[in-house]
Amino acid sequence: MSANARWEDLAPRVISAVVMLVIGAVEIVLGGLPFLLLCAAIGGGMVWELSRMIAPAEKTFALALAGLMALAVLFATMLPGLAAFGLLCVPAAIGALRLPRERAAFFAFSLAIGLACYALSEFRDSGGIRFILWLLLVVIATDVAGYFAGKTFGGPKFWPAISPKKTWSGTAAGWVAAGVVGLLFSLFTEAGLGLVLISMLVSFAGQMGDIAESAVKRRMGVKDSSNLIPGHGGLFDRFDAVLGATLFVLLLSLVLPANPMGF
Template sequence: MATAAKSDLLVRFGSAVVLLAIAGTALWFGGLAFGLLLLIGGALVIVEWFGLVRAMTVGLGTRAALTALGPLIVLGATAGLWFIRDNLGVTAALWVFAMVWATDIGAYFAGRAFGGARLAPKISPSKTWSGLIGGMIAALIVGATLGDRGEIVGVPLWIGLVMGLMAQLGDLAQSWMKRRAGVKDSGKMIPGHGGVFDRVDGLLPVAVILGGLAVAGQIAVQAGG
């Protein structure tokens, strides 16, 4: 058992290193490299989304709504990330990713350290209110540390709290989809980690919102000029 657990951990670690290297390189170079990453990643998420929807035990109306909603969310997220990286630079794009990563890490360690009442036991039994708060605080700290309010369309530093909340709501929404579909992961694309959707569920709503803020800020600047 110990050997199997160690092997699984090594697979997860190796996959994480490869993913980080690919994403980090594309983010750094931007342009075509980042665009291709978003295009391929977005397409894979949509495929996995449709797979979950087909397997879900929901009514026809809910299935139709989810089928239409998936591509809209993914398109909005990829367009938002592209706009931020292309117009505001690598620091702004890293700021977006870092808040989501901080949320995951903060929620994990706060949940393990403090435990307490379950957040949504019927959807994701492992998530706690302490984890939710810990994730939001971690996102606030990272957002305040890395964020340059002049560069990130003038949003207040406490936006990290909101983004920490939205990232965890995205995670919960995907957990609900998987529970209704009767599966543990959205796919098997990433060894030890499941599908691509599993890795970006929290990023999707954050990218949509911050991308929208970035576009609105750019329009406001141009109108004022």
């Protein structure tokens, strides 16, 4: 592979990433309803992509499911924990009952999408800007370091049967980058050095989210979840790692009695 071919997707990836970063930064700073609306829109968009991958002919139903998930994320934040979980199950269950195939996969992934988008909004409200910034920077650093290390060094594949482009060099570079983010936050916040290890675990969880989405696409026989984002594919392609990382942090917050990040 020539050097130019190796980096040919870099320009559209960078431009799209800058646009997403600007929008995301504004919404994070605003918090509250604006950030919740963004989370709901992303959740609805990913459910739309997932249902289109499973049943491309069900265009109207895919839009209906997207709207239901967006509404579920919005209203779940007004309910206590178990009630919120139940509401997020509704669009996942409706899709699983109506779609012609891959019903279990749709239910699992759409529920994960709803939970993650709900949790992101809750993290912003309860943990503030620093918390959500740390989480997203861990995911971004993992992705950027993995991309450049994988392109530069190559080497053995991490899981070739599911994600043939991912290498061990890129995977390990992602862990290191996440650890650096954790170290910086531990130095400039009240979080202790334990945040370094937590950040690396969150990085791994994000990578597993990416792997899980790759497995779905391979099973459905598609390259990208959609073409909404130039250079990145669809929302599911771009936010799969955020899903994995957010669900892991949500699990930590439920299992541990105190805020494990120490913010």
